[in-house]
Amino acid sequence: xxxxxxxxxxxxxxxxxxxxxxxxxxxxxxxxxxxxxxxxxxxxxxxxxxxxxxxxxxxxxxxxxxxxxxxxxxxxxxxxxxxxxxxxxxxxxxxxxxxxxxx
Numbered sequence: 001x002x003x004x005x006x007x008x009x010x011x012x013x014x015x016x017x018x019x020x021x022x023x024x025x026x027x028x029x030x031x032x033x034x035x036x037x038x039x040x041x042x043x044x045x046x047x048x049x050x051x052x053x054x055x056x057x058x059x060x061x062x063x064x065x066x067x068x069x070x071x072x073x074x075x076x077x078x079x080x081x082x083x084x085x086x087x088x089x090x091x092x093x094x095x096x097x098x099x100x101x102x103x
Contacts, residue, residue: 069075080086
């Protein structure tokens with residue numbers, strides 16, 4: 001009788017192990033599929049961000065170039081003389097003001 005109980009216990013353990021193993025395979029395959037999808041989504045996000053970064057770098061280069069053109073001394077001088085009617089100051093036109101603070 002004791003041998004029957006041991007045999008039944010071993011068979012139950014074997015059946016539980018087989019059921020667990022059988023159920024764990026689909027679960028692991030499901031996890032693998034989920035992980036693959038997540039990896040693909042992240043890879044696509046990285047590609048989009050790299051593309052956006054390239055565009056921003058190009059835009060930044062363009063803006064820096066535009067700043068250089070707009071802030072050039074020749075352009076500013078031309079705008080000052082032609083559009084604003086300004087001229088370069090002569091040394092006798094320059095007035096120096098010295099202020100002394102209270103001691």
